[in-house]
Structures are given as structure tokens and as C-alpha cells.
Amino acid sequence: MSAPDLPLPTRLRYFATNLAVRSFFGLALSLPYRWRVPLMGWLASRVIAPVAGWRGRVRRNLAHVMPDLTPNEVERLVRAVPDNAGRTLIEIYSGPDFVNRVKDCPIEGPGLAALEEARAQGRPVILVTAHFGNYDTARAALIARGHNIGSLYRRMRNPYFNAHYVRSISAIGTPMFEQGRRGMMQLVKHLRGGGVLGVLTDLYVGGAPALPFFGQPARTSLVTAELALKYDALLIPTFSIRQANGLDFVVRLEAPIPHTDPETMTRAVNDELEKLVRAHMGQWFWIHRRWKKAGSEDV
Template sequence: MRPRLKMNKNFSRDGTLKEWLFSQILMLFFRSMRRLPYNFRHRLIAALMKGPLGYITGYRKRALTNLKFIYPELSSKQLSNIANQALDNAGRTFLENMYPADFQAHNPNIQLWGEGLEDLLKAHSDDRPILFFSGHFGNHEAFRAALYRHGIKVGGLIRPMSNPYFDRHYQKTLLIEGKSGPVFLPGPQGTLSFYKALKKGATLVLLIDLAVPDGPSINFLGRPARTALTAATFAMKSNALFLPYFSMRNSDAVSFNVEIGKPIKHSDALTMTKQATKALELRIAKDPGNWFWIHRRWKYNSNFGKPADLN
């Protein structure tokens, strides 16, 4: 039986000695990285993720498995190139998100553009509820920083880290000195609080590419994937503006631009979710390296890992 540490009041739940030790090592790593010059430390974490860390964590293998599942027609070199871009982005994102104040200081003028920008600003000025949707794409901190410059605070539903000790540090990063909207934990109470805040006029985000065991099977990148209808359902019930954002890392790997997509008209939850999924697919097709291929999107798919039917 594994030894367990008793949580003190600073922690949210019990954890194991192994988890505590791992969190200490991880935070020591991040703090050491922070002592390095900003651009250098991000180049270093990207190189480590594309190299030894990608293999140790299994992220490289997972990314390649997902890529082969979706793009069986691509060569090994092409798949490896996309995997490297995804790992590069993931490494930089992990470090950027640990120190969001540093990130915002080095990215003061993130471009905000897109078909839905005018609709967004009008909805905000009218105090209308706004529900953004997106996927595991680029770095959401760029989106949050860009909107804050327009006086818009964005909140969302955040899954806690599996390691309770590291989660303590992670939760602190979500507030970034009052620049964030309300943040909620998953579960019945958190979801209800999320909906109530939205209905009162909050600006919130939900990701639509989460792996879920239930929900209808919707085509995503040519493969069926169980998909939650929560975002579309909440948007309709609260009369929220429902629109996509894509927080994209530029080719220099340091700067960002944020696209605000065209709002989706309210109809029914399934139709709206299919339209939202299509918007995400189109963005990934244009820039596959910005999507988190390390994400286990199809883990509830019974055909996962089998050759694609290209007919």
C-alpha cells in the first residue's frame, strides 16, 4: 500500500508521497527555467519536449499514433514534422502558462481579428452573455491576454491536475492578478455555477474537443468522436453569443494572433455542435501543428488505432 500524506489546509485534497515529491521536482524545474532569459528558456523547453521529454512522457508516441490515425496517407517524415510542431507548442505552452504574467509582459500587442470580432465587441458593450468555444489549439493565454486589452475578462471550466500538489500551483496561475473571469471546477456544482454566471452575462469558454465517454458521435477530422453538447446547450439556454476563437502561435514560435470566428446561430444543440466542430476542423486543416496531437481525443472511439476507411 502506497504511503499517503495528510493534506494541510493549503492543499485541496490528499495525495501520495510520490505525488508530493514529483510536484516538488517539477516546480524546481519550472523555477529554474524562469531564471533563464525569456526567449532562451522557451527554446530550451521546446527542444526538450521534441527530444527526451517527448519520449519519456510518451507524448511523441501519442502524437504520432493520433496523426497516423487521422492522416494515414502522409509519409513518416510529414507526420514527424507535424508531431514536432505540436510538441514544440506543447512545451512552450506549459512554461508560458506557469507564468502568465511573464507571458503577457512579453506579448503586449497580440493581434485580435476575425469575422466575429465586431459581433463580440457589440455583445460585450450590450452586456450580453458570451460563450466562446475552441479546442486544444495554440495557447489560450494569448486569447485571454488579447481580450483583456479590450476590457474583456474571460473565465471557464477548468479540469484540475491529477497531482493535487502540483494542482495547487496551477490553480494560482488561472487568476493572473485579477485579469481572469470566473473559473469553475468540473462536477455538478461547478457546471451549475458556470451556467448561472453565463446567464448573468459573463464571458466564458468551453473546449469542444474534450474526450468524453458519452454524447453523440460527431465526425472530427474524418473520424467519429464522442462529443459533449454542453456548450451549445448552455449558449441557447442563456441566449449567449456562441462563437469560436483560435489562439494561434505564429511561425516565429514566440508571438501570437487570435482569430475570432463567425458566430453560430442558435438552432439545436446537435446542429450547433456539428457546426462548431467543423469550424475547429477547418482551422486545424490550415495549421495542424498548432493542435495538441498529444491530446487523447479518440480514446473512446472503438475503432481507434485501426486503419482509416478512405472511401
């Protein structure tokens, strides 16, 4: 809903929340990039995570799918996951500073040659990614190399926050397609024109098939695979891996997922993501409610 359509109490609450967030971001963005990113990671890990309940959710998710982790490793991840999330958020809001930092980052993997070949042929490509590392790094780096990449995004519930969120992600690159009927029409036109689409697919989707992820059923949308089949688009798992200095990335494009059927293809995407997360446990967003049970808000 737009702001004028909201009940007055809700509108005031959203306005106040957004004002606080904007003020905080404004202060953070006044700092040099190399300071603001680790500072935001520290604040997210040490201040925001305990208040927001993130630490408990990370522990519950890990206990649900990896019960054999040592207590020391769990506590490391309880700190590392919010740190990466905080860094990602301020990086996205850093616009040109973020783009300048990552536009020349290394890009590797067998999917890179496939992507270049598709561009030469005018064939559409879907880069399927996840809330891992900083997912917008690949978009920024590939746009800088001349790829026509559009991205699908979900509108934020707070309309005041959504306005500057969309401005921030659009500063990294356009076009942007909002989830919904109009956005889907724009997205289809982009694909039919041989464009590249970036899609995040690691969120719980009610009513979607329960596919294995870390050995447990996780409801996962088949839409991305269905689009790839319908428009003969390559489906390339794409991930941006944060490096040890906390500021730089390596973008990895895996081999395209073979066209079979939507469920088989989506299972393969889940498998690629799981393999990467196991290698870099602190970089996936374990804060998500990825393994909801029916009628439950948690695992």
C-alpha cells in the first residue's frame, strides 16, 4: 500500500521508523567507505542482532539442519552472519562507492563463457542467486562489463523505506522489476529481447514445493526455472563471495543448469547454493525463516 492509503497510526509508525533509519544511514554514509562497511557489520552483529532476535534464529536454523556443529562454530556464525548482513546493507546503500569498489572484481567459473556466448547469440540468461555474500556485486560487476542485466525485487512493506531502497538498488544498475503483474510484464519483455535477469530464489514461498535444502524440506519457488524453460534462457547459478578483507569479492558463475523440468532444475540450484554455503557458512543469511513449518513463523 502507498503511504496515503495506510491507517494513520501505521503511517506514523512507518514514518518514524524510516526517519530513524535514514538518519542512521546518513551518518554511516558520511564515513569513508573502508570504515563504514566494517562499522555497519560490527553494529549489526553486536547491537542489532541481539535486539532483533537474529542470534536466536541463526541458532535454531543451524540446529534444524546441522545439529552436529560444535558450540564454538555456532557462536562464530551467530556473530559472522549478522556482520555480513550489516555490511551488505550499507554496501547497497553506498551506490557509486560500492560500484567503484566491485566493478573490476574477478569473475570466474564455467558459467562466464556460457554467459558471453549467450550475449553473442542474443539469447536470454537468468542469473539465479541467493542472499549470500553481497548478491548485488555480480550485478554491478557484469553491468560494468556491458551486460544488460535487469533485476527482480520485492516491495518493502514500509512505503517510506521502500522509496529510498528502490533508489539505492537502482543506483547500482537498471532496469529493476517489482514483483507483481506489471513488473512481470516488463521482465518478460526484457528476457524476450535477449536480456539478462538476476533473481534471488532462496526465500520461503508458501504453497511452493518442499525441496531438499541442507537435508530438510524447504518450500522453494519453481518460477525461475519455469521462466528459463519458457523463454529458452540459460539458468546460471551466480554467487558473490566476500573475501577475507571484508570489502572485496570474487564473482563465481557456475555451469548452466541443464533444461529438464522445473523441479529438477530448482533442486540443482538448491544443491549449488548448499555446496557454496557449506564452504562459506558465515556468508549466507541464516537469519531467514527458510524452513517454516505449516502454521509456524519459525523452523
